[in-house]
Amino acid sequence: MGLFGKLRRKVLDDTTPIQLVVIAYLILIFITFFLLNLPIFYQKNAKPSWLDTFFLAVSSVSVTGLTTVPLQQVLNHWGIILLEFIFQVGGFGVTMLTTVMMILSGKKISLHQRQMIQVDMNQPRLSGTVRLSYSIFILMVVLQLVFGVIFSLYFSWQQNWEHLKSAFFNGFYISVTAVTNAGFDITGSSLAPYEHNHLFLLIVMLLIIIGGIGFPVLVEGHQWLMFKLHDHGNGVFRFSLFSKLAVFFAVIFFIGGAIMIFLTEFKGQLASEPWPQKIMTAMFYSASTRNAGLQLESLKHFQTATLLVFSLLMFIGASPSSVGGGVRTTTVGILLLYLAAFIRGRRHVNIFGRRIGDDDIQKAIVVTNLSILLCLLAVLILSVTEKYSLVSLIFEVTAAFGTTGLSLGITAGLSLVGKWVIICLMFIGRVGMLYLLLLFVSKKEQDFNYRYPSEKVIIG
Amino acid sequence: MGLFGKLRRKVLDDTTPIQLVVIAYLILIFITFFLLNLPIFYQKNAKPSWLDTFFLAVSSVSVTGLTTVPLQQVLNHWGIILLEFIFQVGGFGVTMLTTVMMILSGKKISLHQRQMIQVDMNQPRLSGTVRLSYSIFILMVVLQLVFGVIFSLYFSWQQNWEHLKSAFFNGFYISVTAVTNAGFDITGSSLAPYEHNHLFLLIVMLLIIIGGIGFPVLVEGHQWLMFKLHDHGNGVFRFSLFSKLAVFFAVIFFIGGAIMIFLTEFKGQLASEPWPQKIMTAMFYSASTRNAGLQLESLKHFQTATLLVFSLLMFIGASPSSVGGGVRTTTVGILLLYLAAFIRGRRHVNIFGRRIGDDDIQKAIVVTNLSILLCLLAVLILSVTEKYSLVSLIFEVTAAFGTTGLSLGITAGLSLVGKWVIICLMFIGRVGMLYLLLLFVSKKEQDFNYRYPSEKVIIG
Ligand SMILES: [K+]
Ligand SMILES: [K+]
Numbered sequence: 001m002g003l004f005g006k007l008r009r010k011v012l013d014d015t016t017p018i019q020l021v022v023i024a025y026l027i028l029i030f031i032t033f034f035l036l037n038l039p040i041f042y043q044k045n046a047k048p049s050w051l052d053t054f055f056l057a058v059s060s061v062s063v064t065g066l067t068t069v070p071l072q073q074v075l076n077h078w079g080i081i082l083l084e085f086i087f088q089v090g091g092f093g094v095t096m097l098t099t100v101m102m103i104l105s106g107k108k109i110s111l112h113q114r115q116m117i118q119v120d121m122n123q124p125r126l127s128g129t130v131r132l133s134y135s136i137f138i139l140m141v142v143l144q145l146v147f148g149v150i151f152s153l154y155f156s157w158q159q160n161w162e163h164l165k166s167a168f169f170n171g172f173y174i175s176v177t178a179v180t181n182a183g184f185d186i187t188g189s190s191l192a193p194y195e196h197n198h199l200f201l202l203i204v205m206l207l208i209i210i211g212g213i214g215f216p217v218l219v220e221g222h223q224w225l226m227f228k229l230h231d232h233g234n235g236v237f238r239f240s241l242f243s244k245l246a247v248f249f250a251v252i253f254f255i256g257g258a259i260m261i262f263l264t265e266f267k268g269q270l271a272s273e274p275w276p277q278k279i280m281t282a283m284f285y286s287a288s289t290r291n292a293g294l295q296l297e298s299l300k301h302f303q304t305a306t307l308l309v310f311s312l313l314m315f316i317g318a319s320p321s322s323v324g325g326g327v328r329t330t331t332v333g334i335l336l337l338y339l340a341a342f343i344r345g346r347r348h349v350n351i352f353g354r355r356i357g358d359d360d361i362q363k364a365i366v367v368t369n370l371s372i373l374l375c376l377l378a379v380l381i382l383s384v385t386e387k388y389s390l391v392s393l394i395f396e397v398t399a400a401f402g403t404t405g406l407s408l409g410i411t412a413g414l415s416l417v418g419k420w421v422i423i424c425l426m427f428i429g430r431v432g433m434l435y436l437l438l439l440f441v442s443k444k445e446q447d448f449n450y451r452y453p454s455e456k457v458i459i460g
Numbered sequence: 461m462g463l464f465g466k467l468r469r470k471v472l473d474d475t476t477p478i479q480l481v482v483i484a485y486l487i488l489i490f491i492t493f494f495l496l497n498l499p500i501f502y503q504k505n506a507k508p509s510w511l512d513t514f515f516l517a518v519s520s521v522s523v524t525g526l527t528t529v530p531l532q533q534v535l536n537h538w539g540i541i542l543l544e545f546i547f548q549v550g551g552f553g554v555t556m557l558t559t560v561m562m563i564l565s566g567k568k569i570s571l572h573q574r575q576m577i578q579v580d581m582n583q584p585r586l587s588g589t590v591r592l593s594y595s596i597f598i599l600m601v602v603l604q605l606v607f608g609v610i611f612s613l614y615f616s617w618q619q620n621w622e623h624l625k626s627a628f629f630n631g632f633y634i635s636v637t638a639v640t641n642a643g644f645d646i647t648g649s650s651l652a653p654y655e656h657n658h659l660f661l662l663i664v665m666l667l668i669i670i671g672g673i674g675f676p677v678l679v680e681g682h683q684w685l686m687f688k689l690h691d692h693g694n695g696v697f698r699f700s701l702f703s704k705l706a707v708f709f710a711v712i713f714f715i716g717g718a719i720m721i722f723l724t725e726f727k728g729q730l731a732s733e734p735w736p737q738k739i740m741t742a743m744f745y746s747a748s749t750r751n752a753g754l755q756l757e758s759l760k761h762f763q764t765a766t767l768l769v770f771s772l773l774m775f776i777g778a779s780p781s782s783v784g785g786g787v788r789t790t791t792v793g794i795l796l797l798y799l800a801a802f803i804r805g806r807r808h809v810n811i812f813g814r815r816i817g818d819d820d821i822q823k824a825i826v827v828t829n830l831s832i833l834l835c836l837l838a839v840l841i842l843s844v845t846e847k848y849s850l851v852s853l854i855f856e857v858t859a860a861f862g863t864t865g866l867s868l869g870i871t872a873g874l875s876l877v878g879k880w881v882i883i884c885l886m887f888i889g890r891v892g893m894l895y896l897l898l899l900f901v902s903k904k905e906q907d908f909n910y911r912y913p914s915e916k917v918i919i920g
Contacts, residue, residue, distance in 0.1 A: 264844055304850055305843040312836070335829065342826045343897055365825055366802045369795065372832065376772070383765040384724055390764055390851045437803055 018438045021093075022431055025061065029427075032086055033057040041079030048074060051419060058423045061090040062430035063323055065183030065293040065405025066396075066422060068412045072186050077169065080186055084176045090430075091180035091211070091323035092137060132219045139218060140211075144179045147207060148172035154200070178207035181323045183293025183405045195296045198280050204294065205287045209254075212291035214246045214319030242330070244352045246319045249333035257286030257313045264305035269297070289313040291324040293405035300408060304391055307408070311394050314402035315375065317429070325403030325429035327371045334364040367433045374428065375401055378421050385417045386410070400425035478898045481553075482891055485521065489887075492546055493517040501539030508534060511879060518883045521550040522890035523783055525643030525753040525865025526856075526882060528872050532646050537629065540646055544636045550890075551640035551671065551783035552597060592679045599678060600671075604639045607667060608632035614660070638667035641783045643753025643865045650755045658740050664754065665747045669714075672751035674706045674779030702790070704812045706779045709793035717746030717773045724765035729757070749773040751784040753865035760868060764851055767868070771854050774862035775835065777889070785863030785889035787831045794824040827893045834888065835861055838881050845877045846870070860885035 035041070036053040048056070048069045059066050060083055075083070152171030156164055170187070177184060194200045210218070220243045227237045262270070262282040270278045281296065288294045289310045299307070317326015337349045338361050349356040375397050382393045392408040399406045400422045414422065428436055495501070496513040508516070508529045519526050520543055535543070612631030616624055630647070637644060654660045670678070680703045687697045722730070722742040730738045741756065748754045749770045759767070777786015797809045798821050809816040838857045839850075846853060852868040859866045860882045874882065888896055 264840075303844070305840055308840055308843055308850075339826055339829055339833075342822065362802065365829075366799055369799055369825075369829070373799075380724075380765055380768055383768055384763070390768075390849070390854075394850075 018435050022435060022439055025427075025431060028089060029057050029061045032061050035082060036079075041076060041082050042074055043076050046074040051416070055419055055423055058426050059405065060086045060182070060184070062325065062403050062426040063087055063090045063180055063182045064325070064400060064403040064426045064430070065185070066400060066407055066411050066426065067184065068414065068419060070412075071184060075186070080169075080173065083182075083184060084173065087176055087180035087182040088141070091182070092140060092215075093321075133215075135222060136215050136218055139222070140179060143207070143210065144172075144175050147179070147203065148175035150203075151175050174204070175207070178204045178292060178294065179211050179323075181208060181211045181291040181293070181318070181403075183288075185295075191294050191296055195281075196277065198276070201280060201284050205284060208287050208292040208294070209250065211323040212318035213250055214243075214322040216240070216321055217243045217246050217319065241352060241354050245330045245333060248352075249329040250319060252333070253290060253313065253316060253329055254283075254286050257290065257309065258282045260309045261285050261306055264303055264309055268303040268306065269301055285310065286313065289404055289406065290316060290326070290329075290402070291318040291322075291404065293399070295406060299395075299406060307391055307395055310406065311398040314395075314398040314404040314406065315371070317402040317404075320432070325426075325432075326401060327368050328432070331364045331367050334361060335368045338364070363434060366437070370437070371401065371433050374425075374433070378425055381421055382414075382418055385415045385421075386413075388413070396422065397425060401429040403429045478895050482895060482899055485887075485891060488549060489517050489521050492521050495542060496539075501536060501542055502534055503536050506534040511876070515879055515883055518886050519865065520546045520642070520644070522785065522863050522886040523547055523550045523640055523642045524785070524860060524863040524886045524890070525645070526860060526867055526871050526886065527644065528874065528879060530872075531644060535646070540629075540633065543642075543644060544633065547636055547640035547642040548601070551642070552600060552675075553781075593675075595682060596675050596678055599682070600639060603667070603670065604632075604635050607639070607663065608635035610663075611635050634664070635667070638664045638752060638754065639671050639783075641668060641671045641751040641753070641778070641863075643748075645755075652756055655741075655756045656737065658736070661740060661744050665744060668747050668752040668754070669710065671783040672778035673710055674703075674782040676700070676781055677703045677706050677779065701812060701814050705790045705793060708812075709789040710779060712793070713750060713773065713776060713789055714743075714746050717750065717769065718742045720769045721745050721766055724763055724769055728763040728766065729761055745770065746773065749864055749866065750776060750786070750789075750862070751778040751782075751864065753859070755866060759855075759866060767851055767855055770866065771858040774855075774858040774864040774866065775831070777862040777864075780892070785886075785892075786861060787828050787893070791824045791827050794821060795828045798824070823894060826897070830897070831861065831893050834885070834893070838885055841881055842874075842878055845875045845881075846873075848873070856882065857885060861889040863889045 033054050036057050037047070037050070039047055047053075052068045055066075055068050058064075071080070071083075148168075148171055150171075151174050152168040155167035155171050159167055173186060174191075176182070191201070191204065194204075220239055224237050224239070227235075258279075259282070262278065265282070266278075270281060273281065284296060290313045299310075302310070315326055316332050317328055318324020320328045320330060334349065334356055337351060337356070341347075341349045349361060378397045378401075379390075379393050382388075382397065383390065386393060388396075388408075388410045392410050395406070395408050396410055396414075398404075403426060411422070493514050496517050497507070497510070499507050507513075512528045515526075515528050518524075531540070531543075608628075608631055610631075611634050612628040615627035615631050619627055633646060634651075636642070651661070651664065680699055684697050684699070718739075719742070722738065725742070726738075730741060733741065744756060750773045759770075762770070775786055776792045777788055778784020780788045780790060794809065794816055797811060797816070801807075801809045809821060835857050838861075839853050842848075842853045842857065843850065848868075848870045852870050855866070855868050856870055856874075858864075863886060871882070
């Protein structure tokens, strides 16, 4: 082992997997920043300032979708294709991609690298995570390709097979932006043209939900399918507690969000719409605000109450170990279960026949409350530095923290301080509040202080 | 024992002290409501609607200070004197007053009544609570009388001893409204005329802080004084953990609030003021927003950021077992200590050489998070039913929940639903979120589920 090998060994021994994942995200952001400063990705003389490209780098690696420059006016086709690649890397997680690269290059994967993957995947067991990451990556790419083709053919048919190139370009872009929950808009009107195409919206919603439900759920779904296909009637397949909770809370927040949007906007935007459109719009925004950030119409026409509901959903965010950000559904969910248990005079939180571990409850409490404090601080700072209304500031902050990326149109007009606040929120929102906390805990302390209970659930 | 005695016995046996306290508050509200509907307390033809007098009844019993009608235009002098009496009853707590009544009437106090007093006083030991309540009541009344005379003489001197009656009327009112933290304004300009009278403001701040620091702290302060006077050098006086925490967090939030107000308003209202005035204004609002609700100028001129800081301080509120409301300082403080302990990788919350019990931490978490949810829900409802800006709605909600009673002037214009939302918030804010939770827990369950740990601290 040479000097470099020893140094590498020393760094890996002293660094926790969480630290490595965060460092990998940072490196990825700087590579993206470098690439986004190359003029070849921009329309003639349209390259934005250093700060704006850095903002775009963080926004695309965290698959948020906020941007200080109108993408359709500055990026050329290569720039948009570059973004689509960044969404893959940012969405599926650095470590997952590292794994796939390793497998493809035929190299052996060390225990340390496996641990890193485990942390990023939030898988309680090491065994098989490498193989599983690989199959998820394949699944996600195939999903984007298949629906890319479907959307492309649909657009081509719509335009009487005349503008094939642009139909395929847009078809694939929408598929990529939906599955990775990126939400960046390259047309200036997002999904507004398809507002009344319910089948189209339902498919987009499905892709958004698949991206945000959490990779472990997809893995177990895949395992369950294999089990059903190969094992005929003997034995029982058990879903993990995490998968059950992730699906349960995704359903709860989806339905709850849709009902709240429906109620708050009933006399507003939805008043003149027929009933199926009312329901479809409410459902679409409930799915989109927690993860993706795709929109049907200008958000400025919504009621203040609806914008607050959007903010709440964005703040909650997606499942852990998904393409999404925010506090995470299971984290908020476990805190709510804990509050409900206290109100009912129960000592423990029981769900699906299992008891949630005290450590997980503790993490859920800490992550949620620190996230509230963080967003409160951000709103307070922005209310000093920016001239916009309070509701648009709350909206921008929660959109950044939830990596949803919706905006009431104030991103481009943010001050220098404001842009940096949003950059920090997007990074923390994607990496997760818990990682940020554990980042400064050394390897020894982590082993000592953070016991993993037997019924481990993924928190934030 | 007759039939009535048996019935009374049965009710008392089945009712928890918390339920009795809440019932007593409700009865007090309805008596106040009845009194406030008597025309003798109003200027000619100025009696407000039933809803407005009910609003005023809840607001005065909870010593909040929000009102849907301008008091100086509707109440006569007798009406204001009535309010001053209600502030005593509402501020010192129903049970405390019951105790005093009992003592004065020479009746024996039952164990059950002692328990009730204990709950309202949040005293961990039963022994001596009756005697203590009595001395606090005397202390508070004397305080109001002494400073009433001082303020009256000061006002008389200001007006060259010409308008003695109005000077004494206003002097006593300011003393009462400061000590009871009522904050109702009867002049239309609150304390604006004394904005530059620093000694006056300091005395008012002192009275506000005495009212909001918590009765147990006053009791122990009194005991400490007696100890120092009678015991010369032998033995050590120990303050309870609660008193230490209450004073500690009162200081932290007072200084922290003043610094934040100073920073957010530095380029706003305070820009043209000389430095001593800047500091005095920031300190005054930091003290007033958490409890009293007295103000120096129209709040409409403050920056959005400052109004958010005010909202935060109002939400936190005063100490438990004081004249104030809100989540309560020690409750928020213990949650913050808990978060800090987690960040530093510690398992337990240690402060002042004691460990905070798990039950108290649990209550602090539940009370704070449910309070956040409650205020969020209230803002959401108001954003649907009212036409005012988001910042004024957040301000109104936190002012009601914190029983501070400041307003950006929207109270009178609230819709029917809006008024009822504020009424509920004032009631819950004063009674406390924990009482509300424990209200529906029966006596048996309470004994079983809510153990009192050895190092008991008062939560919300
Ligand atoms: K997004
Ligand atoms: K008040």
